[in-house]
Amino acid sequence: MRLLEHIYRTISSIRGPLLLVENVFSARMGEVVRILSPDNREMDGEVLKIEGDTVLIQVYGETRGLDIENSSVVFTDSIKKASLSLDIIGRIFNGSSIPIDNLPMFIPEKLAPVTGFPMNPSARARPEEFIETGFSSIDGLNTLVKGQKLPIFSCAGLPSKELAAGILKNAALKGEKDKFVVVFVAIGLTYHEYSFYRSILEEMRMKFVAFVNIADEPVMERLLAPRFGLTVAEYLAFEKGMDLLVVMTDMTNYCDALREISTAREELPGRRGYPGYMYSDLASIYERAGRINDQKYGSSGSVTILPVVTMPEDDITHPIPDLTGYITEGQIVLSRELHQKGIFPPVDVLPSLSRLMQRGIGEGHTREDHRKIANLLYKYYAKGRDLRRLEAIVGREGMTEDDRGMLNFADAFEREFVNQGMIRRSINETLDAGINLLKRFSLELK
Amino acid sequence: MAGKIKCISGPTVSVEMSGLKLYDRVYVGHAMLTGEVVRLEKDMAVVQIYEDTRGLGIGEPVKGVGMPLTVRLGPGLLSEMFDGLQRPLKRLKEDMGPFITGGKEIYAIDYMKNWRFHPLRKRGEDIKTGEILGYIEEGAFKHFIHSNRSGRIKWITDGDCSLNEAIGEVEDGSMLFGCHEWPVRMPRQYKRKLSPSEPLITGQRCIDFLFPIARGGTVIMPGGFGTGKTILEQSIAKFADVDIVVYVGCGERGNEMAELIDDFSNLTDPWTGRGLMERTILVVNTSNMPVAAREASIYTAVTMAEYYRDMGYHVLLLADSLSRWAEASREISSSLEEMPGEEGYPTYLASRLAGFFERAGVVETLSGKVGSLSMVLSVSPPGGDFTEPVTQACLRTAGAFLMLDTSLAHRRHFPAINWFQSYSLYAKEIIPNFKERVSSQWEELMHRCREILQREEALREVAEIVGIEGLQDADRLLMKASEMIRLEFLCQNAYTGDAFSPPEKTVSKIADIFKFYDNAEEKLKQGVHLDEVLKQ
Ligand SMILES: Nc1ncnc2c1ncn2[C@@H]1O[C@H](COP(=O)(O)OP(=O)(O)OP(=O)(O)O)[C@@H](O)[C@H]1O
Numbered sequence A: 001m002r003l004l005e006h007i008y009r010t011i012s013s014i015r016g017p018l019l020l021v022e023n024v025f026s027a028r029m030g031e032v033v034r035i036l037s038p039d040n041r042e043m044d045g046e047v048l049k050i051e052g053d054t055v056l057i058q059v060y061g062e063t064r065g066l067d068i069e070n071s072s073v074v075f076t077d078s079i080k081k082a083s084l085s086l087d088i089i090g091r092i093f094n095g096s097s098i099p100i101d102n103l104p105m106f107i108p109e110k111l112a113p114v115t116g117f118p119m120n121p122s123a124r125a126r127p128e129e130f131i132e133t134g135f136s137s138i139d140g141l142n143t144l145v146k147g148q149k150l151p152i153f154s155c156a157g158l159p160s161k162e163l164a165a166g167i168l169k170n171a172a173l174k175g176e177k178d179k180f181v182v183v184f185v186a187i188g189l190t191y192h193e194y195s196f197y198r199s200i201l202e203e204m205r206m207k208f209v210a211f212v213n214i215a216d217e218p219v220m221e222r223l224l225a226p227r228f229g230l231t232v233a234e235y236l237a238f239e240k241g242m243d244l245l246v247v248m249t250d251m252t253n254y255c256d257a258l259r260e261i262s263t264a265r266e267e268l269p270g271r272r273g274y275p276g277y278m279y280s281d282l283a284s285i286y287e288r289a290g291r292i293n294d295q296k297y298g299s300s301g302s303v304t305i306l307p308v309v310t311m312p313e314d315d316i317t318h319p320i321p322d323l324t325g326y327i328t329e330g331q332i333v334l335s336r337e338l339h340q341k342g343i344f345p346p347v348d349v350l351p352s353l354s355r356l357m358q359r360g361i362g363e364g365h366t367r368e369d370h371r372k373i374a375n376l377l378y379k380y381y382a383k384g385r386d387l388r389r390l391e392a393i394v395g396r397e398g399m400t401e402d403d404r405g406m407l408n409f410a411d412a413f414e415r416e417f418v419n420q421g422m423i424r425r426s427i428n429e430t431l432d433a434g435i436n437l438l439k440r441f442s443l444e445l446k
Numbered sequence B: 001m002a003g004k005i006k007c008i009s010g011p012t013v014s015v016e017m018s019g020l021k022l023y024d025r026v027y028v029g030h031a032m033l034t035g036e037v038v039r040l041e042k043d044m045a046v047v048q049i050y051e052d053t054r055g056l057g058i059g060e061p062v063k064g065v066g067m068p069l070t071v072r073l074g075p076g077l078l079s080e081m082f083d084g085l086q087r088p089l090k091r092l093k094e095d096m097g098p099f100i101t102g103g104k105e106i107y108a109i110d111y112m113k114n115w116r117f118h119p120l121r122k123r124g125e126d127i128k129t130g131e132i133l134g135y136i137e138e139g140a141f142k143h144f145i146h147s148n149r150s151g152r153i154k155w156i157t158d159g160d161c162s163l164n165e166a167i168g169e170v171e172d173g174s175m176l177f178g179c180h181e182w183p184v185r186m187p188r189q190y191k192r193k194l195s196p197s198e199p200l201i202t203g204q205r206c207i208d209f210l211f212p213i214a215r216g217g218t219v220i221m222p223g224g225f226g227t228g229k230t231i232l233e234q235s236i237a238k239f240a241d242v243d244i245v246v247y248v249g250c251g252e253r254g255n256e257m258a259e260l261i262d263d264f265s266n267l268t269d270p271w272t273g274r275g276l277m278e279r280t281i282l283v284v285n286t287s288n289m290p291v292a293a294r295e296a297s298i299y300t301a302v303t304m305a306e307y308y309r310d311m312g313y314h315v316l317l318l319a320d321s322l323s324r325w326a327e328a329s330r331e332i333s334s335s336l337e338e339m340p341g342e343e344g345y346p347t348y349l350a351s352r353l354a355g356f357f358e359r360a361g362v363v364e365t366l367s368g369k370v371g372s373l374s375m376v377l378s379v380s381p382p383g384g385d386f387t388e389p390v391t392q393a394c395l396r397t398a399g400a401f402l403m404l405d406t407s408l409a410h411r412r413h414f415p416a417i418n419w420f421q422s423y424s425l426y427a428k429e430i431i432p433n434f435k436e437r438v439s440s441q442w443e444e445l446m447h448r449c450r451e452i453l454q455r456e457e458a459l460r461e462v463a464e465i466v467g468i469e470g471l472q473d474a475d476r477l478l479m480k481a482s483e484m485i486r487l488e489f490l491c492q493n494a495y496t497g498d499a500f501s502p503p504e505k506t507v508s509k510i511a512d513i514f515k516f517y518d519n520a521e522e523k524l525k526q527g528v529h530l531d532e533v534l535k536q
């Protein structure tokens, strides 16, 4: 074991974000290194692979301008850690956790590895506390609960950021004021998108922490930003008892960064070029959502993750949404068709799902008739949608009166229940809207 | 045996060391991480590490254990929850808090705990390896202890014992113990295999009635995300008519396990009325836990399952999901730089899977009892496309195929088992059993049910052209009957009292639907108007 930092000037190759350093004495996996470029820039990196005294390093930051002769690498003998303190609330950082809000770095209370540790499954508490988002299609039919990971599956050009912002606003309004904190992670966003979110956070005077990686910033930092965000979230939730809502957008940029780096590492590409370990990698992020049940480590906090995923080619079977859906506890799917009909939020409730809904609704959570109303709305809307296909072939005239009624119901459901523009509904308003709709079509509340 | 780390790449390290055997277990580094030797060269060994390698350094020591990866078998496994390496998660939590922070060896078995041993053999008797010495009361179960030696019994305990001491001795001086270790990758021995002939009742109407499964059989259920694999696995785990359930959460979600523990702790086994956890062993290696331990988890689980089978019990192993296991082997194979096969999976994927499936079956145990090990395994095909290698490899060996259908799931038809594509190769052998035990009409009703579903499909195509109004009344009635079958019979909401349907209920429900149908048909013939008929 080494006690001091070691400096090497033995870089033997530079390939994209990867460096090979030779003659290194006892490096360790995941060790953080500092790289000094000839023009005195400094950036971080991490040990990826060690073969004897040759070490492969992954660089966080821009490798442009590095050279073989004059750049040097410092081995620090520690692994990548995030600085933590309550003072972090209200701060904005870049993807490498450097403040970008013109304020000095805070004094950390502690450091924690950014990759975190897996939560012991036997220490988890079952998520069951309802979070009101203000959107009927979510609260009524795809209910979100504390500790859940529920992505928004969007298509290019659909208003996913307006939906995410709306959820943030409402959740902040309804959450306990000093317990509720938002962690916002921007991954490869355009500056325009980022300013939109930023203005929402500021306008709302929400407690937040932001990690921001803009489209023209280093790709490596896209992999780091969510991990910093989650390390902070875990700290605030499980050590300080707060309720964290982590918004990560856009996870498609994250996955593309993963692919880019995997290719640079000359790894075997999997489906569509994404690495074979993408499932495990995404899981190492999403599984950090949750609650802890153990009184001994007592904390009532929770980490809820709301990622935004843009489905390439609007295709839900594309590896990114596909693997995400296999990991998350449901998905909110936006539909281009509904958007074109002018419906906001354009949530298609049929492929959408909240797997943790059952425990979070009903008496003591929302309202005792919630489950019944949700089931009926689903049932009739699904039937109406089925009939639309038939309608396209045989026309309305060829259909029974009941079936025509069902078609009208499906239309009204989209126009009146799903569509709500800028207005937010409380859960009671949502459920009442559902009841009224069912009554109007004389659909029995059996 | 000791050596030093030369290279580290992801979860594999190369070690300068000799004297190791392939698949030997080793401890790696100062942190004593558990590893397994996966490749040997002259003076070099490649080790697969089961824990996070972060922080591991070059030159750190590696020690051989002289034994392959094993699990500990003995009383006390029931109602416990283990990780893929059989570390007890509840005790791990007491030790290191809610996060799993590092390699720490805690044995699956509590060697200090006191048990009550009842000998079934006496001093002076001759005993052979594999014969029953006696039993320990493990909850409601007689936990039979098999002899690990042959010889004449010199002494044997009667009464309290703990597992760190012998419970007897044979005359050559060998000690007899109440627990032992067994290599996870080696199937446990039995006298002979028998062919499956008894049904394994799941309490799911669609399965019991249309695709019945046999004790000792293997079932796969592939389906895209959100098609209800986990809910179905868990429902079967709750209600199946077996003695012991081993449930493997293989590379899936942590919250799901919290849910399962919560449910199981509050439910009773419908067949015996005892707490559900009392008959259950959980093996959990969630998606964010180390990948190599995920690969090992199904072997850890199946070995414990075989162990209870060997006592003459009917054991059901459920794994969710086998695809995550396959992906773990793919990650390991690629870090070993092996030549990849289809979609990057190792070329030995199919043979490994077949080997695993082969550990299921009905057997006559070494002590002459009959026990069974059944498997119900979920598969998560990427993009919901069943032509992918894992689903295809499973299809070649599994005895029943329950295809979960995304379009049914989107319509909230659960369990989303597609009734046209699914099949069970056990149906023929076990239907007579249902006929005898439940209803003589079982088979006849089943054929009729299938026929109606078939005809509905054909009529639906016609209706798409001419409209429902264009169909004849008799056909519209049939479609109504078929809808009833789908919605009231095949659908089974896991969150209601209907989640469990004993075979008697299953058969009476379908018989009621047919009764309605027959009546209605009769009325139509008498000239009553269809709307009138359907009203009732
Ligand atoms: N029998 C059932 N009754 C009622 N709802 C069900 C049933 N089966 C599934 N569901 C619904 O479908 C959702 C998804 O089910 P489940 O989590 O089992 O899917 P899965 O196939 O395991 O998905 P993944 O592959 O992503 O793990 C559940 O959360 C529940 O809402």
Ligand SMILES: [Mg+2]
Binding pocket: B229, B230, B231, B252, B320
């Ligand atoms: Mg599942």
